[in-house]
Amino acid sequence: MSEHGDQLEKIVQKLEELAGQDTKARAYLDALQEQLKAQARRAEERDELLAKYEEAYQKLTQPANRIGIFLRELEGEKILICQGDSEMVALCDPAVDRATLRAGTRVLLNEAYAVVGMMPPNESGNVVKVAEALADGRLRISTDGQGQQSRFIGRSESLRQTVIKRGDDVRMDPSGRLALEHFAQTETQDYFVEEVPVTPWSSIGGQQEAIQLIRETIEHPMLYPELYAKFDKRPVKGILLYGPPGCGKTLIGKAIAYNLAKEYSERVGHDVKEYFMHISGPKILNMWLGETERMVREIFDTARQRAKDGRLVVIFMDEAESVLRTRSSGRWLNISNTVVPQFCAELDGLVSLDNVVLVLTSNRPDYIDPAILRPERIDRKVKIRRPDRDSAREILGIYLHENLPLDPEWVAENEGEPACARKALVEATIAELWRETSATEFLELGLKNGSKQTLYYHDLVSGALLKSVVDRAKDTAIRRAIENDGEGGVNMADLTEALRAEYSENEIFPKSDVMDDWLKLIDVEPEKVSVVKPVGRIDRTRDQKSII
Secondary structure (H helix, E strand, C coil): CCHHHHHHHHHHHHHHHHHHHHHHHHHHHHHHHHHHHHHHHHHHHHHHHHHHHHHHHHHHCCCCCEEEEEEEEEECCEEEEEEECCCEEEEECCCCCCCCCCCCEEEEEECCCCCEEEEECCCCCCCCEEEECCCCCEEEEECCCCCEEEEEEEECCCCCCCCCCCCCEEEEEECCCCCEEEEEECCCCCCCCCCCCCCHHHHHHCCCHHHHHHHHHHHHHHHHHHHHHHCCCCCCEEEEEEEECCCHHHHHHHHHHHHHHHHHHHHHCCCCCCCEEEEEEEHCCCCCCCCCHHHHHHHHHHHHHHHHHCCCCEEECCCHHHHEEEECCCCCCCCCCHHHHHHHHHHHCCCCCCCEEEEEEEEEEEHHHHHHHHHHHHCEEEEECCHHHHHHHHHHHHHCCCCCCCHHEEEHCCCCCCCHHHHHHHHHHHHHHHHCHHHHHHEEEEEEECCCEEEEEHHHHCCCHHHHHHHHHHHHHHHHHHHCCCCCCCCHHHHHHHHHHHHHHCCCCCHHHHHHHHHHHHHCHHHHEEEEEEECCCCCCCCCCCCC
């Protein structure tokens, strides 16, 4: 209470003594006392508000603390810190436990840049790709998308023992001097398929000549390196598989990875894991300038890294003509004009690696740029042909395997032996497929020399078509087994029906402006053809003319 309030209180006490038993005076004095107490409470509240205001004022007007990054201890009591791009030699408040300071720790700095407190870790920061991990622990990071510019950074204490490889990502502190967090490189499954299915050479039918050439070209240099060194022969780095679609190019690529790793492991005496990189041409095409080239670099960087890790790497690029098309073949801004040189440069960089093989496949090798197909880049070109009669028999034998349920009636008609019944199925299907009658006519070609040529079912056969025929026959047998409580199996009627249905659904012909391309895909030279006349089941009257 104020000084005046104290005086009023004394006066009130004297008045109480004088008032005695006077009720009116007593009431007046009580009211005066209440008024005095209320005034005292208001004064206390004002004092409290004033104190809070002064405290807030002091907080708001004092200088702000800065945040820095602890780098390392120095001699004596000094430490090295950084704030932004600036490094400073500073002191540490004795109240701060210096044992808790680690490289990368965020610290609180006062006006004199002395460490006066600790801050929680920062969860934000730029994520960059590691271009190289040095033996002393430093990391070289790329500062541009093309990898042409780089800088060195250190590691925080938490990453001292972490294995960081080229291509990994790291999160930097705000100053850009230390790597705080590590993100191991992950492959995008749209590009890469690591797991190779069990694909022995015996699972590929009808391509013995191509398989023999591939094995001599790719396997022998790895299995007999001393002989190649003796003859001063450099191993082939690239191979092109070309031919009609559905004839086993992709399957051969997987078989290369599986069998090469298996035989190479036996050669070196320890397990060598294959790394099959299945690159689909259309999937790496990107409308944004430079993105496709970046993906090409990433593919080859991954191959080199896996090769250095001891993996046996097979880069398998399907539909190569979609990416490596002849330059200047389209409009003035053609993606091939930049992708093809990038691919050539990366391919030349594989020469020094012993366990990387590049396999390209294409239905139209004439569209691929000659710079890709020249010797010293793609050294071998192997045509995967349509299966002949013996090859088709071998392929059907693979799909009509011994574990496939057969119709009991069909088995009974063939000496009651499943093996004989299965062989009879294969032979009867081949006989039906190679039968040259009006029922098996597919196309009639009018040649430019005036003659005509008829293409039958067997002229357009492929491994994929034979597999589809067997799958259709299985569907029919399954429907019949459902009706018969699970009893039954495949018979010849199922395969005959499947064969006719397969060719009926493939009686689709393109318009005349793409007839040349279509003839090339079915392995017919378009230069010799002037008229194509479909003679299948869906339309025997319509003629399609190619460009003469």
